[in-house]
Amino acid sequence: MEVKPAWWKESVVYQVYWRSFRDTDGDGIGDLKGVIEKLDYIQSLGVTMVWINPFNESPDKDNGYDVSDYYAVMNKAGTMEDFDLLVAQTHARGMKLMMDVVVNHTSDRHPWFMESRSSASNPKRDWYIWQDGKDGEPPTNWRSYFNPSSWELDKATGQYYMHSFAIEQPDLNWANKEMRYELYKMLRFWLDKGVDGLRLDALALLAKPKLLTDVENPRDIRYLMHNPGLHEYLQEMNHEVFRHYDMMTVGEIAFATPETGPLFVDEERQELNTLFHFEVADEMPEWDMLRFKRIQRLWAEALAGRGFGSQFLNNHDHTRQVSRFGNDQEYRVESAKLLGMMIHTLPGIPYIYQGEEIGMTGVRYDTIGDYKDIAMLNKYVEEIGKGGDPAAVFRALQPLSRDNSRTPMQWNDGPNAGFGSEEPWIKINPNYTEINVQQAESDPNSVLSFYRKLTALRKSNPVMVYGDFTDISGEDPHLYVYVREYEGSEWIVLLNHSNESSTFTFSETYFGNDLIHLELELVLGTYEQTADSWSCEKRSMELRAHEGRIYKVVS
Ligand code: TEU
8 A cells, every 4th residue: 555755754763751861950850951962862873853751840740741831841851941952952963853742631730720620610610620529429430540539529619620640630621622722722832942743641531431420340441541522632633733733743542452543543534643552561561472463463454554653662651671571681682682673673653762772671679768650659559558568569569660761861880870960869770880871882782883773774774664564473472573565675574582592484375486586685683693694495594592683685
């Protein structure tokens, strides 16, 4: 099917969690000036777009995802001048800037909410979701992401307001048109400032369930999402905002499936450019190759010729990929390269989360007091309230704590890992003495050097962006082998996600009679030296532990 080229489809996005990136003013928190200072480094990665996590004014209960002023820059992050400079400096280096916007909810300190809660007759009452309780209980038994109930009683008026996340993050009422248009105005404000892309937070939640009734299994919070009205809101947002700019949009769409995903990104529908689905990040706690291959195949089929996907294995909400999905011990470097090669060669836009490019790993802090993540802390309190053993609850929550990926960027082996002059807001991973940018820069075989090769390859090979995708590895539990094909150029990617070596046998099912003449040329390998070259007599190829290779079909 015809694929229309577009600059945003060719993007490689680098995600900057600014508060953990680089602190220039010595308050222990990263800042926009720190991002500016490191733009040369970011540019050197060969990425095309920089996504920065929310920096709007916020009481910071959920690290900026609780906005109290959409038009201001949080003091911790810097000033509006810093932001304008960041835009200019990013553009000066030929890169684009993506902003993270939170339109499902605000902070409870946002003036809109303060007005809304002030009286039941306030004109902004309907900008949030207010309900009477039921026999002294919340209106329904719905859960929030971070709390046992999604309802909070507000004493002033005796009604409950709804919050899909923390109590301090009341949900906006998207059914209110005046409110929606106020948000569109806000989006245009930032786009007019030169922002090139929007990462739209928690979009699946915008439309609320029509019926306020109890659900059978409140823990399965899917009922909060994908409700009728959602697509009308997105089409309206596109009509009022997106289509007036040369921009890129990526929606965070929890519980999107290959069936529902195309509704958001089908080019004909004019909603979003691309999306994040969470079939891997939220729903596959540990590596499961067969499941992963199935997810990829179904999404590739669903989006082929219709829309464009995104590829990521970690971000600020999810444990670092080399720890969670790879091997962060003996094969840390090999495994980090293998996962990188996979994300950059599967169909869709690749995202690199800061530190991933040097193979940063997750952490295990000693005490709960070292953790800052509101999701983890609330869960800890909830489980202990239910009688859980504190030590056991703590151990169970550690592996997936969002703080695993929020530790400061490891720039060098000096004081505070080069993050800043003062002790950072969250503890540094002690392995910074070995794993850091300075070390990686000096090693031609580092994960960093390898990521640069991956991004460079994409620039000169449209097959990586636009190529058709065919999985030819079948049900092998370790090997993932696929073909990308575009305008006469055919690539074969072979990945061995295993601590042991594995042999892939080429079969005639895919190559037919051509197999006997198949000639392959190595494009890129994760190991320094390729063990053996391809010979059609053997029809097979051995891959070492966590080895990945890209071949070009020559004939
Ligand atoms: O995350 C939304 C969210 O639902 C995640 O908590 C979830 O783990 C998953 O990734 C989606 O199913 C966004 C932000 O990324 C997160 O940092 C915020 O805490 C949250 O919204 C609330 O704004």
